[in-house]
Amino acid sequence: MEPNQRGNATGARSVYFVSDSTGVTAETFGRSLLAQFGLGRRRDDASNVQEHRLPFVDSIEKARAARRAIDEQCDEDGVRALVFSTLVDASIAAELGRTKGLFLDLFASFIGPLERELELKAEHVLGASHADAQTPAYRRRIEAIDYALATDDGQRPDRLREADVVLVGVSRCGKTPTSLYLALQHGLKAANVPLIPEDFERGRLPEALAGLEGRIFGLTIAPARLSEIRQGRRPGSRYAAVETCRTEIEQAAALMAAAGIACLSTTSRSIEEIAATVLQQLEARRGAGRDA
Amino acid sequence: MEPNQRGNATGARSVYFVSDSTGVTAETFGRSLLAQFGLGRRRDDASNVQEHRLPFVDSIEKARAARRAIDEQCDEDGVRALVFSTLVDASIAAELGRTKGLFLDLFASFIGPLERELELKAEHVLGASHADAQTPAYRRRIEAIDYALATDDGQRPDRLREADVVLVGVSRCGKTPTSLYLALQHGLKAANVPLIPEDFERGRLPEALAGLEGRIFGLTIAPARLSEIRQGRRPGSRYAAVETCRTEIEQAAALMAAAGIACLSTTSRSIEEIAATVLQQLEARRGAGRDA
Numbered sequence: 001m002e003p004n005q006r007g008n009a010t011g012a013r014s015v016y017f018v019s020d021s022t023g024v025t026a027e028t029f030g031r032s033l034l035a036q037f038g039l040g041r042r043r044d045d046a047s048n049v050q051e052h053r054l055p056f057v058d059s060i061e062k063a064r065a066a067r068r069a070i071d072e073q074c075d076e077d078g079v080r081a082l083v084f085s086t087l088v089d090a091s092i093a094a095e096l097g098r099t100k101g102l103f104l105d106l107f108a109s110f111i112g113p114l115e116r117e118l119e120l121k122a123e124h125v126l127g128a129s130h131a132d133a134q135t136p137a138y139r140r141r142i143e144a145i146d147y148a149l150a151t152d153d154g155q156r157p158d159r160l161r162e163a164d165v166v167l168v169g170v171s172r173c174g175k176t177p178t179s180l181y182l183a184l185q186h187g188l189k190a191a192n193v194p195l196i197p198e199d200f201e202r203g204r205l206p207e208a209l210a211g212l213e214g215r216i217f218g219l220t221i222a223p224a225r226l227s228e229i230r231q232g233r234r235p236g237s238r239y240a241a242v243e244t245c246r247t248e249i250e251q252a253a254a255l256m257a258a259a260g261i262a263c264l265s266t267t268s269r270s271i272e273e274i275a276a277t278v279l280q281q282l283e284a285r286r287g288a289g290r291d292a
Numbered sequence: 293m294e295p296n297q298r299g300n301a302t303g304a305r306s307v308y309f310v311s312d313s314t315g316v317t318a319e320t321f322g323r324s325l326l327a328q329f330g331l332g333r334r335r336d337d338a339s340n341v342q343e344h345r346l347p348f349v350d351s352i353e354k355a356r357a358a359r360r361a362i363d364e365q366c367d368e369d370g371v372r373a374l375v376f377s378t379l380v381d382a383s384i385a386a387e388l389g390r391t392k393g394l395f396l397d398l399f400a401s402f403i404g405p406l407e408r409e410l411e412l413k414a415e416h417v418l419g420a421s422h423a424d425a426q427t428p429a430y431r432r433r434i435e436a437i438d439y440a441l442a443t444d445d446g447q448r449p450d451r452l453r454e455a456d457v458v459l460v461g462v463s464r465c466g467k468t469p470t471s472l473y474l475a476l477q478h479g480l481k482a483a484n485v486p487l488i489p490e491d492f493e494r495g496r497l498p499e500a501l502a503g504l505e506g507r508i509f510g511l512t513i514a515p516a517r518l519s520e521i522r523q524g525r526r527p528g529s530r531y532a533a534v535e536t537c538r539t540e541i542e543q544a545a546a547l548m549a550a551a552g553i554a555c556l557s558t559t560s561r562s563i564e565e566i567a568a569t570v571l572q573q574l575e576a577r578r579g580a581g582r583d584a
Contacts, residue, residue: 013410021565021568022562022564022565022567022568023568024320024564024568025320025321025324028316028317028320028321029317029320029321029398032317032378032399033399033402033403033406035417036380036399036403036406036414036415036416036417037406037407037410037412037414037415038415039410041427041429042427043426043427045427045428045429053568053571053572053575055568055569055571055572056568056569056572080409082406082409086324088328102405102406102409104402104405104406106321106402107324107325107328109401110325110396110398111325111328113394113396114325114328114329114374114394114396115329117372117374117394118305118329118331120329122328122329123328123329123330124328125327125328133558133559133560133561133562133565134560135333135334135335135337136337137333137337138562141563142469145468145469145472146468149441149444149468152441176437176438176441177434177437177476180437180472180476181476184469184472184473184476184563266425267425268425268426269425270314270425270430271433271476272314272316273313273314273425275314276313276314276315276316276345276347276348277347277348279345279347280345280347280348283345
């Protein structure tokens, strides 16, 4: 079933993410909803939506300008734009709500039930969800990013003791993007250490990992997929050959199994999915630690 | 005004983010809503909520287990937990919905209006919002991360022509976290180039930036804040002295002004806010380019 494809020149539905702050929430939530209708970027890389981000709409005047731009687009497209809004100020939201587009006020439905439960009025603070750039939590996040960069690819074995999470696995199995994501989005000090032929010959994990077992997470990947990724980096090399990949993956799996490290396959998982799984397991381990 | 602080042992309200996928949407959206009630981590680093992430709840059995865990917590706390759910399957959501906690079904309110507008039934695809790990868009994102790492801190001037965005500014003004965020979250090839005393002596931007004007964004920062950040890295150094910081910032501002590069202050902006502003300006420049 295809979505209603009346639309603009490119046949795509116009979609707006409007916020008084960065628009991250409107975009994340809006995209999740659109995915339920098969709207968004598809496997063949075509997209059946035309996205527009309108951040920092924090006054009636800006809301009016946003509404005009959206209405013009609706006229041009001959079909209503979809407008995902996280405007918290009621009068600013009301101004945008006059749009010809389908106005979806993401906050309004939930403020009421929360007010009743919390016995408290919402503060309607514009941009209240900002990570405040001067809080201790924010500073830890910046430190975590510095840490993930400094320790990437096993660069600083002397700093592994500081890690919240250490990812291990063969070269190009997904360790670096996952480490950076855990640092940026969750403020975790995430290091990563590659398992290399030298480790396989010795038949042991790198020395630097000793004593860190509770924080280590193994990543693995299908040989064909790894080969494809390595081909992108060093085409035609022995390093990228599927046979090399298969052998390294098997040897890494054996090393990790011997050390009691569970392995997560990255073959068809996104960075978000790998990170969510790592966090889930980390929480379970910490819980088990507390119960013990 | 303080939120209702009956709560668990630590006086914090229990909050659950429940999803059939990673939980990123539930968490982003739930935190935005909570911020409207002053709930979350505060400036003094204490938090008045106890967050729990329950990802990959994709069966009735898992929903039942999640509900039990939440209900036990409610009993223990003596106050209802807040449950933010992005479960898309109606029967799985219904099972969780029986919780003693306040159940907030983030999708349900919006599916109806979207179905009517799109003349289409929602597909209720579990985890439909996953970035599929094998799509071209996902591959570009991984490439963008590799690119941001390779070109960080001016490391690869020869690769700047590939950039979508080039951030410039003095050392430690926020270039690296912003580049990584733009790559990870938006798939943009974001490079960054530091402006250093050598450039100030020559009185010119680094040669490698020539011809890239449309893609360059300047970052600046208050001297006191920069000094504080640099002190964290090299305490007591000349590099971290507020006078050094002030001089560098002024010279950098002069160089950028001479080159017609607008500057964005990172002093009290989060990574998300800096990135949102860069994206907004990039879109405006591209629009201006099209109109010209």
